[in-house]
Amino acid sequence: MYRFWHGEYRVAVNINDYLDIYCPYYEGPPSHGRMERYILFMVNHEGYTSCQHRMRGFKRWECNRPSGPDGPLRFSEKFQLFTPFSLGFEFRPGHEYYYISSPHPNHVGRACLKLKVYVRPPDGSGYDSPEPFLTDGGPSWRPGSMTLLAVLASLLLGLFSWL
Template identity: 70%
Template sequence: MRSRESASTAFRSQRASWRSMLACAGPHLNLRFHHGDYTVDVSINDYLDIYCPHYEISLPSDRMERYILYMVNYDGHATCDHRQKGFKRWECNRPDSPNGPLKFSEKFQLFTPFSLGFEFRPGHEYYYISSTPPNLVDKPCLRLKVYVRPTNDSLYESPEPIFTSNNSGLSLRVPHPSLGFLLFWTIIVL
């Protein structure tokens, strides 16, 4: 959101909000609106850019939008509650910055050299929600689901068990039953 005439136009619907906050960069991205939430399909090495609300005109500070964006599990996404296995990803806290809107980028990669980076797996869904800072009036919860498309290249699939988030919480998934038996057998023999 580059500029606004008044705060009354601020986030009238989730649809307008996510559309104005998201920008996708990648050859195969697909952004769609479905049942009140946004879903983005990405591939490994795609980027998703988040542009924070920005005001070029002078408004009282309490009328400018500020958001905290969280990465959460499925339950946190469904209930819009970041306290359910979620963590703060970004904070949109400078709506009147003279340098323009804050921009955050998520790169969907298998491995990251950064301690605060996140690693994504093909075929999995990842969830983001927004909330307002505690001292501000609540705005509607914005929800985003990101689906990382599976690849045809087996090099991208993890050979060891990985943790995934689903409706029942965290679970251990072994890619193939024979690998699970082999892993179990190796542990017993050692």
């Protein structure tokens, strides 16, 4: 179950939970300039507090069809330890992850929206991740970086063993 605490948009999830993000949607024909469009980013803590995605953030989704024929856009984030996708993101229990929105470039001046997601550790496990995620200390914050590295390493090993 997801809860918001003390006016701060914060959600606590478990591993293998899904979080659905629904984009603004307009059924009627409002004026084009009043339709909300956002770009959603996953950022580190510094990017979250400053609401600045250019500081260690990456684009996660784009809400760019506020009146599309198929209804509102929905994006789902699955909080999993491992992902089979090279561009997927892996989450660790006991860590917080940060999302911010940036208005679409044609709609500058709108407020920055923020969401903090805490991934709960399993009950009683005291799990602590062996490596930091979404930190300023290195490239480990990038989505699927370890997966991509493993794929590249296996391809190189296969290439050299074939020669």
